[in-house]
Amino acid sequence: MSHETQQRKCSRDGAQVGSSAQSCLDPYLRCAFAGAGKTLAGVLDACLVLHSPQGCHGLIGDALGSQRVDFSEAQVVSSKLCETEIVYGGEERLKETIREAQSYGAPYVFVMSACGPEVVGDNIAAVCEAMTRECGVPIVPMECAGFRGNEYQGIDLALEKLLDFAAREAIPKMPRSVTLIAPHASANPGWPADLAWVRQVLGEMGVTVVSVLTHKQDMQGIARTPAAEASLVLSHDAGGRIADRLAEQYRVEPICRDLPLPIGLTNTKRWLEALGERFGARQAAEGIVEEGHRQVIRAIRLRGPDIAFYHRVEAAVAADATIGIPFLRFIAEDLEGIPSCVFLRSCPEPARELLTRELADLGLAADVALNADAYDMKQGLRRVRPDCIFGSLTERHLAQELGISYSFRVVSPTGRFHMIDRPYFGYDGILTILEVLQNEHQDRWLSRAKRYQAMW
């Protein structure tokens, strides 16, 4: 049995960890409230009322950034609960805050309840109903307290409630159409560019995007979601639940669910071909693949290939499932590296199956940790001692402490400023990633000091 195919280590799955370990978590993921905020911040024109103490506002600030909401357009108010409202109830304060929110003139108001008011039992639904009558615009309750789960579960929770509110009936199917689900559950710091690429290739295949759940999407578009023939989930971390529900309730067919997202040459090719097959656009898909392939080769050839570093180098992948799973094939095939350990911050069931299939297909016996926190990351890195890490800023610091020479910051948070969104998906995506890797590789060699003084 070759080194690569030996079963080196079984998975350390958060779901199977003993209670003592689960009681003590150094988490990468935020709470359900933050995830719900990410989803709702993607609805155009909506105003968010946070029924919460003022600190929860910070989580929504991050959501607005993730959804690229212009700060001059953000409509977020908080009921800023204090002890008085926790003791005597915060429903009156909530009404007062909704009235304040109404002054923005938003056509929809989402009331997001945080831990405090949900624990004390504020009747948010009743307040929303009464205020809908008073204000004359829909006030939509979103019970999404942080304790309801992690941020990906919060995304799913908000997507379901959003659909319950907006899409209440089956409508005639639109031929060759798709709804795009949860693109923002991704650790690509420039994820809107991934979404833009998907829209572009769908357009080239003659496929209509009915709705994007959610990114700069108006409520009318969300209401049209049941008209889509198919759903395409652009995340391995969130969105699966709503895809299942759309299939069950409105016969919206989930597609490409069993494929890694289109990162790297092979993944992109397979994913595009599957889309082409589904929508009867095989020729268009082949054309995109051929041109994209040529474009990548040309770019690398003109600027000089950099393969020397990666060949048979043992690499750790520390990411979310959305980026982490497709990266395995990219590293193993395109860069000739050996993914020797995989630490994923989350990994819902369908993604686990996909990960297992990918590892088997690539003949890799990687050390795997699912739902990993920072402790799992450090212990895993200490155990495996990879040559390099494809991860975030956190792993970069862990690598420094552990004496691992190279840590490529490819997933959020990277600690790098990103003024322009760049895709990881598709052919430009391959070049984006290669550019990040090459810059980080060069940074490693930069002189921090001069050995002697200049004579002038």
Add this chain to the structure above:
Amino acid sequence: MDSCDYIVFQGTLAEYLRRVEAGELASKLQASHAPPCKFQTAAAVISGINNVVPIVHGPRGCAQSLRGARVAGCQYRGRPYEPTLCTALDESQVVFGGEGKLARAIVEADRRYHPDLIVVMSTCCPGITGDDIEGIAEQLRGRVRAEIATIRSEGFGGDFRSGHEDAFRVIVDLMEPPKETIPYSVNLVGARVGPSYTEVREDIQELQDMLGQFGAKLHGVIAGGCTLAEIKRAPCAAVNTSWCFDWGRRIGLLMQERFSVPFCESGLPYGLGATADWVLKIAEPLGLLSRAQELIARETERITPDLEEARRLLAGRRALIETGPMRAIALARMAAELGMQAVIFNMHPYTLRERKEAIQFLLDSGENPEVVLTRGAFEMGSYGASKQTQDEMEALIGDARDWVYFGTPARFPGVPLVNLATEIGQPHFGFTGVKNIARRASSAMRHAHRERSGLMRQAMYGVAIHGDLF
């Protein structure tokens, strides 16, 4: 715009404080201007201790707000990666209680990370359901290697200042009665977040160096990257002083009361007179007055050319100051030293009420600058409010050309702007700070004829409707 349309208050700081206390200028909502909650500010203080493991007893979102700051500590403050743990409470633990989970988390944290100190911080959920965090901590003391402290830091449990103050109180509880008083030793108290930046010089470093220059010895910076051992022996210092008067005052007075360590109370060392006061107030109880006076004379001579140039350019003008309240009051004094008439812009009533004791101290010390409060101050937190405040500031200045604005370049007041945000030439405290601010002020006056960036102005205040700017 008519001034009566937008000016809510115009008068002296003393009169302003009186009206706030009388409830005539209360903010519209509780804590209306302060984004962080009690938990977040308490967490910032606790993060100033090395090798501490905070256990956030609550859902994971609360821990994330702290984790970002701790990773930033790795990036910029030379800290190793230290964990931010949470009990990640779920629905059932909220219903049935999370005490068992917390107890297991403490034991596990001790085993995994070998910290000197574990600080249990409660968040909204356990604060409401009544988890007995103090009881759990008590049960486990002695059964784990680390010391255990607890803070009731529920986000709803108080304003942002109460988080600072409760965390400093916990730190004082960790201190041991002094076995000796170390001559000439000084604690800087009231710091938080962690050690100072490794690459950019900060105010706190300037103050540390100043202490050494008149014979005092820095004993500890509480809690600016200190160890538990340093906290324990902090009461051995001869005196305490603060680097930020407002944050440091409570811990300084608490240590004075409990351990009889004198607290050298003075305003921020911002400007020549205030810096000299700060040095003298420390030097006097230490018996180092003559050396301190020598330092003041020496440093005054060093910075005089820059100060004179600034005075030449600024004297007779009006200073419009827009910064945090304590810094604004200090700057007002500095502006007066430069021959200017100072006006503090939009010091929020809430912030005044919360800092009442500190502000009263400054009033008692003779500082009573003019304050202008506009309607925009009551809408703080939204873009609309920021735009409104910008418009009100422009209306206030009008055609008058004798104003000089002290604050952030994010404002476009239409008059010379002294950039207090740039890190070029940091720090702003101490004698070097006077020199730096004087140079920034001179630069503002010399280049007052230059146009501001249309690009940045439109980005900050351009009308925006769904992506179409202007």
